Amino acid sequence: MSEVAEKEPLLSKKNRKLLSDPLDDNNPITVQVLGICSALAVTSQLKPSIIMAICVIFVISFANLIVASIRKIMPGRIRMIVQLIIIAALVTIVDIFLKAFAFDVSKELSVFIGLIITNCIVMGRLEAFAMGNKPWPAFLDGIGNGLGYGLILIIVGGLRELFGAGTLLGFPILNADEGSFLHGIGYQHNGIMATPAAAMFIIGILIWIQRARNQKLVDIS
Amino acid sequence: MPLDVNSNGYTLGFATLIVVGVAVLLSGFSVMLKSKYDANVVLDKKSSILASVDKSITKVDANSIFDSKVESFLVDHTGKANKVETQQALDVDLKKELKKDASNMKLPFYTYKSDGGKTQYILPMRGNGLWDEIWGYMSFESDFNTVSGVSFDHAGETPGLGAEITKDWFQDNFLKEQIFNKQGEFVGIQVLKGKNNPKNKEMHKVDGMSGATITGDGVQEMIEKCIKNYLPYIKQQKA
Numbered sequence: 001m002s003e004v005a006e007k008e009p010l011l012s013k014k015n016r017k018l019l020s021d022p023l024d025d026n027n028p029i030t031v032q033v034l035g036i037c038s039a040l041a042v043t044s045q046l047k048p049s050i051i052m053a054i055c056v057i058f059v060i061s062f063a064n065l066i067v068a069s070i071r072k073i074m075p076g077r078i079r080m081i082v083q084l085i086i087i088a089a090l091v092t093i094v095d096i097f098l099k100a101f102a103f104d105v106s107k108e109l110s111v112f113i114g115l116i117i118t119n120c121i122v123m124g125r126l127e128a129f130a131m132g133n134k135p136w137p138a139f140l141d142g143i144g145n146g147l148g149y150g151l152i153l154i155i156v157g158g159l160r161e162l163f164g165a166g167t168l169l170g171f172p173i174l175n176a177d178e179g180s181f182l183h184g185i186g187y188q189h190n191g192i193m194a195t196p197a198a199a200m201f202i203i204g205i206l207i208w209i210q211r212a213r214n215q216k217l218v219d220i221s
Numbered sequence: 222m223p224l225d226v227n228s229n230g231y232t233l234g235f236a237t238l239i240v241v242g243v244a245v246l247l248s249g250f251s252v253m254l255k256s257k258y259d260a261n262v263v264l265d266k267k268s269s270i271l272a273s274v275d276k277s278i279t280k281v282d283a284n285s286i287f288d289s290k291v292e293s294f295l296v297d298h299t300g301k302a303n304k305v306e307t308q309q310a311l312d313v314d315l316k317k318e319l320k321k322d323a324s325n326m327k328l329p330f331y332t333y334k335s336d337g338g339k340t341q342y343i344l345p346m347r348g349n350g351l352w353d354e355i356w357g358y359m360s361f362e363s364d365f366n367t368v369s370g371v372s373f374d375h376a377g378e379t380p381g382l383g384a385e386i387t388k389d390w391f392q393d394n395f396l397k398e399q400i401f402n403k404q405g406e407f408v409g410i411q412v413l414k415g416k417n418n419p420k421n422k423e424m425h426k427v428d429g430m431s432g433a434t435i436t437g438d439g440v441q442e443m444i445e446k447c448i449k450n451y452l453p454y455i456k457q458q459k460a
Contacts, residue, residue, distance in 0.1 A: 042380075044380045044381035072226075073226060073235070074226070075227055075231060075232040075235050075236075076226070076227055077227065077232060078232055078235070078236055081236070082235075082236070082239055085239055085240065085243055086243075088243075089243045089247060092247055093247070093250055096247075096250050096251055096254055096258075097254070099254070099258045099261065100254035100257040100258050100261065103258075103261040103262075103265060107265070107374075108380075111353075111376075111377050160381075161381070164381060191431050191432055194382055194432055195382075
């Protein structure tokens with residue numbers, strides 16, 4: 001922890017901004033438009049969305065940390081390959097651990113875990129931030145972007161599961177089953193919400209709402 | 222800087238170091254956790270076999286129940302069944318076996334003795350869904366015709382669509398279905414595109430999953446193709 005020796009406190013205003021910016025002003029999905037592919041694929045239900053968010057936060061923050069630590073000794077010509085190896089190694093570690101300690105979760109997520117490697121947010125943050133910053137801010141930037149990504153994933157996953165199947169985390173909320181929380185209103189679940197196209201619509205609407213509220217975003221685009 | 226990080230020699234050295242380092246790290250993790258993973262796989266297999274008989278059996282009890290109530294067999298194309306060690310039956314790679322000539326096939330199946338002394342037969346099956354393999358187990362009452370339960374699983378079907386084959390509503394569909402028609406011919410079970418008419422449910426047909434017709438077709442084909450190989454044995458049991 002060499003950062004402790006520096007004058008800047010661990011969670012200075014600048015560092016807090018690294019955490020909070022990606023949640024809104026610089027959200028990786030709705031503003032940077034990265035990681036759309038996985039946001040469409042895994043969000044058909046809430047549970048995989050949450051687990052995916054946790055895994056991505058882990059991978060992106062530690063990949064940022066490692067790359068920022070070795071950024072000065074990394075040969076420029078092969079830097080992307082090295083970044084990719086680091087990402088792939090972390091993802092494989094997550095995969096091995098899930099298989100050994102949370103077999104059912106790993107079965108449920110199956111291919112999605114491996115797909116974190118191809119998540120453009122991870123590589124995007126490594127190139128855009130970790131290559132030019134110290135390890136600690138890079139680590140925070142990773143957590144922030146992971147949270148921003150996870151936030152959108154959870155909103156989309158929640159909406160899709162709620163309107164697509166009438167459940168949340170598998171509990172009946174809105175569908176017509178007896179014992180469902182709101183079955184009185186007679187909602188018929190909507191099959192299109194279960195398809196990836198619905199995620200596209202929801203993300204589009206989220207971007208629309210965000211831009212209507214936040215004038216800053218309109219100017220930079 | 223004394224060290225030129227962009228020289229060819231350094232680049233090569235760095236790449237080698239990173240690759241070897243990562244390889245050692247990952248294989249270390251993998252070897253360390255392999256036994257845990259293997260145990261998980263076997264336990265998962267046993268618990269999905271048991272799930273086709275009784276869904277309330279949890280993974281915690283799966284090992285002990287399996288050892289006390291389940292017997293494993295291998296059957297050949299003539300319908301001759303040999304009792305074997307559990308592990309030997311579990312180790313059979315169904316995918317490879319199904320590709321062989323019928324005369325060389327050795328297919329596993331299991332029997333489950335319930336507390337009442339009734340015997341249920343459990344057949345494994347394997348097929349293709351939309352994206353990847355699907356597999357499962359189907360258990361039959363002692364008449365070897367009426368389905369007493371199924372458990373399906375998949376490698377890569379979409380959650381909310383094809384992955385619904387693992388859900389109770391889809392699997393409960395199969396209860397009390399029969400695989401032979403009234404004339405005693407093998408007909409299998411059809412997964413409908415859409416749902417049964419609730420007022421006039423037809424035999425041998427179960428509700429499909431909306432948005433996952435191909436996975437449903439895969440289930441139907443898997444049931445037909447896999448059970449066919451057991452027909453000689455089933456015929457002997459019924460006779």
